[in-house]
Amino acid sequence: MNKIVTISREFGSGGRELGKRLSDALGVPCYDNEIIEMITKEHGFDADYVAQISESGLKAMYPLTIGRRFSTSYTGLEQQVQVVVAQRKIIERLGEQGDCVIVGRCADVILAHLKPLRVFVYASQASKLDRCRKRAAESERLTPLEMERRMRRIDKNRAEQYDLVGGADCGARGSYDLCVNTSGKEIKTLIPALAEYARCWFGESGGGI
Amino acid sequence: MNKIVTISREFGSGGRELGKRLSDALGVPCYDNEIIEMITKEHGFDADYVAQISESGLKAMYPLTIGRRFSTSYTGLEQQVQVVVAQRKIIERLGEQGDCVIVGRCADVILAHLKPLRVFVYASQASKLDRCRKRAAESERLTPLEMERRMRRIDKNRAEQYDLVGGADCGARGSYDLCVNTSGKEIKTLIPALAEYARCWFGESGGGI
Numbered sequence: 389m390n391k392i393v394t395i396s397r398e399f400g401s402g403g404r405e406l407g408k409r410l411s412d413a414l415g416v417p418c419y420d421n422e423i424i425e426m427i428t429k430e431h432g433f434d435a436d437y438v439a440q441i442s443e444s445g446l447k448a449m450y451p452l453t454i455g456r457r458f459s460t461s462y463t464g465l466e467q468q469v470q471v472v473v474a475q476r477k478i479i480e481r482l483g484e485q486g487d488c489v490i491v492g493r494c495a496d497v498i499l500a501h502l503k504p505l506r507v508f509v510y511a512s513q514a515s516k517l518d519r520c521r522k523r524a525a526e527s528e529r530l531t532p533l534e535m536e537r538r539m540r541r542i543d544k545n546r547a548e549q550y551d552l553v554g555g556a557d558c559g560a561r562g563s564y565d566l567c568v569n570t571s572g573k574e575i576k577t578l579i580p581a582l583a584e585y586a587r588c589w590f591g592e593s594g595g596g597i
Numbered sequence: 598m599n600k601i602v603t604i605s606r607e608f609g610s611g612g613r614e615l616g617k618r619l620s621d622a623l624g625v626p627c628y629d630n631e632i633i634e635m636i637t638k639e640h641g642f643d644a645d646y647v648a649q650i651s652e653s654g655l656k657a658m659y660p661l662t663i664g665r666r667f668s669t670s671y672t673g674l675e676q677q678v679q680v681v682v683a684q685r686k687i688i689e690r691l692g693e694q695g696d697c698v699i700v701g702r703c704a705d706v707i708l709a710h711l712k713p714l715r716v717f718v719y720a721s722q723a724s725k726l727d728r729c730r731k732r733a734a735e736s737e738r739l740t741p742l743e744m745e746r747r748m749r750r751i752d753k754n755r756a757e758q759y760d761l762v763g764g765a766d767c768g769a770r771g772s773y774d775l776c777v778n779t780s781g782k783e784i785k786t787l788i789p790a791l792a793e794y795a796r797c798w799f800g801e802s803g804g805g806i
Contacts, residue, residue, distance in 0.1 A: 510770060561719055567776035573798075581797040585790035589782075 391416075391487045391590045392504035394496035396564065399542040400516030402575045403509035406568070407491035409576055413583040419482055420491035427474045433467075441471050472552065492546070494553045496563070505589045507582070508564040515571040565589065600625075600696045600799045601713035603705035605773065608751040609725030611784045612718035615777070616700035618785055622792040628691055629700035636683045642676075650680050681761065701755070703762045705772070714798045716791070717773040724780040774798065 393410065397403025404420055411418030421439075428435045476498055482488060483499040490499070496506040511519070513536075520535050530538060550558040561567055566585060568578065602619065606612025613629055620627030630648075637644045685707055691697060692708040699708070705715040720728070722745075729744050739747060759767040770776055775794060777787065 508770075512771065561717075561770055561776050561778070562721065564776075565778045565780075567770050567773075569770070569774045571774075577800065578794070578797055581790060581794035584793040585787070588787055588790040591786065 389502055390483060390485070391586070392483055392495075392499055392502055393489045393507060393586055394499065394504045395489065395491045395507050395509060396494075396496055396558070397492065397509040398511065398516060398559070399539045399546075400520045401509045401511040402519055402570045404491055405575045406507075406509055406570070406578070406582070407489050409579045410582050410586070411489035413579050414487075414489070414586060416487040416489060418489045418491065419479075423475060423478055423482075423490075423493060426478050427471060430478070431470070431474050433471055433474075438471055441468050472549075476553065494549055497550065497553045505566070505586055506564045508559065508561070508567045510559075510567060510569055512569075512571040598711055599692065599694070600795070601692055601704075601708055601711055602698045602795055603708065603713045603715050604698065604700045604718060605703075605705055605715070605767070606701065606718040607720065607725060607768070608748045608755075609729045610718045610720040611728055611779045613700055614784045615716075615718055615779070615787070615791070616698050618788045619791050619795070620698035622788050623696075623698070623795060625696040625698060627698045627700065628688075632684060632687055632691075632699075632702060635687050636680060639687070640679070640683045642680055642683075647680055650677050681758075685762065703758055706759065706762050714775070714795055715773045717768065717770070717776045719768075719776060719778055721778075721780040 393407075393414075395403050395407040395410075397406075407420060408418050424435055424438045427433055427438050475493060479490065479493060479495050479498045482490065483495070483502050483504075490504075496504060516539060517532060517535055520539065521532075524530065524535075547558040557563060568582070570578070602616075602623075604612050604616040604619075606615075616629060617627050633644055633647045636642055636647050684702060688699065688702060688704050688707045691699065692704070692711050692713075699713075705713060725748060726741060726744055729748065730741075733739065733744075756767040766772060777791070779787070
């Protein structure tokens, strides 16, 4: 069975960087935004549109006028569901293809039958705000309050996507094999240990992943 | 500053074994029941009495008759509080003495000023029941229901002891640096990775703890 590491994370905790660095250390591919590119390429959706569904969730694009909910926007919602289904199928295919690290997108639930090492990355609110501030481009600088709102919105939408794929409580420790607190830590300092954890987990300490 | 690893755990998750094996791998002392021995030796309390307070908490020894709460048993409670205070002082001293692993006893909160690596060990209910069943002596075999009750009672009392020392929510991931799910795993298979995690955490990957 393929050895798969899934990275679930709180927004701003450094989960994306951790996934990429861990895959480099293990010598396996990392799938993160690459999945958006695959959906775009294989199904013809616009990349920004797909990314927006990931960040804002399905409901955010419902029309505000309830009376119109099942008229003009039904097609819009249908298309969004198609994106979610396409994403699920791509993740299933990636899981069958070979050893890999997959960041986000409920891959831990979608690939549960392949017994992945399910890592959850989290951090204190202060640490997450600091990380977001440092990585934000000048053009998209948000105030701390705006940033906190954005973090809350994204985490909420991620949790809703867990509901959609039938996952258990998003962020509850029982849903993961290892929960890593990155508060005040440089991600790269934790990578040798996490790579070793993956090797121990899959029963090959000292060998490949 | 000394490098201290604290192990908090759910009853039956294998936290005690994990702490002992990790301390062996790191080449530092492990303090677990040794702390009970120290309290016994230094303060003259009976070892079983001290162990019982650890397992049953302070309140379990309150008299059932409320009217007598502040008469005959006040002294009993006072003595129990003395045990808790003695334990805290011993843990503070151990933290000052040198690198070590400390299992349970709210050491993560008591030694927070020394910035320990705070590990939380947990497992699924089925896995914990299975572990308890395997390690129980023939003479103290409990039914699954009795065992579940015991697990709940001990976890509840541990959480109450956190309240007593002023710790945050016991078991909440924000209170720990690393949360390890031992469900279905042999503890010893995880030790090389956890030892590496401790070394990475303290910034000495490849060296001593």
